[in-house]
Amino acid sequence: MLRTCILFCLCVMLSGCAFSVAPTDSKESTLTIVLSAYPTQLSAEDSSTAEVWATVLQGTNPVKDGTNVRFATTAGVITDESQTQDGLAVAQLTSPADGRPRRVAVVAQALTVRDTFDVDLILEDVGF
Numbered sequence: 001m002l003r004t005c006i007l008f009c010l011c012v013m014l015s016g017c018a019f020s021v022a023p024t025d026s027k028e029s030t031l032t033i034v035l036s037a038y039p040t041q042l043s044a045e046d047s048s049t050a051e052v053w054a055t056v057l058q059g060t061n062p063v064k065d066g067t068n069v070r071f072a073t074t075a076g077v078i079t080d081e082s083q084t085q086d087g088l089a090v091a092q093l094t095s096p097a098d099g100r101p102r103r104v105a106v107v108a109q110a111l112t113v114r115d116t117f118d119v120d121l122i123l124e125d126v127g128f
Contacts, residue, residue: 030059031110031111031113032056033054033057033109033110033113033114034054034057035053035106035116035117036052036053037051037052037119038050038051040120042076042119043095043097043121044095044102045099046097047095048097049092049093049095050093050119051091052078052079052092052108052117053088053090054084054091054115056069056084056087063087065084065085065086066083067083067089067110068083069081071106071108072106072107073105073106074105075102075104075121076093076095076121077093077096078092079092079093084110089108093106095121101121101122101123102121103118103120104120105118106118106119
């Protein structure tokens with residue numbers, strides 16, 4: 001009877017312990033977002049587009065499919081929101097076609113992280 005009581009107490013004590021494969025402060029739980037664009041230069045003179053990629057990772061693994069990524073830009077028009085597939089969300093950036101060369105910031109946010117990437121609006125080479 002005493003032995004059964006001791007085993008029962010041990011089971012109750014151990015059931016309160018949390019067994020975790022990856023602790024919350026490990027590298028595997030770090031959320032990151034990285035932006036890139038192709039091309040990185042757009043014409044300032046006409047409506048040209050760039051494809052903007054947001055790669056969202058939880059540690060070294062892609063976040064779950066369907067994770068919302070919000071996009072914004074300082075000039076032109078960009079897709080407001082996209083969902084990840086295999087950790088990748090894609091947006092389209094369209095230049096404002098106002099003839100003003102400048103650097104445009106593109107911002108993307110997923111969950112609690114964000115990243116910024118610059119795209120240059122340039123005047124096309126006239127060639128003399």
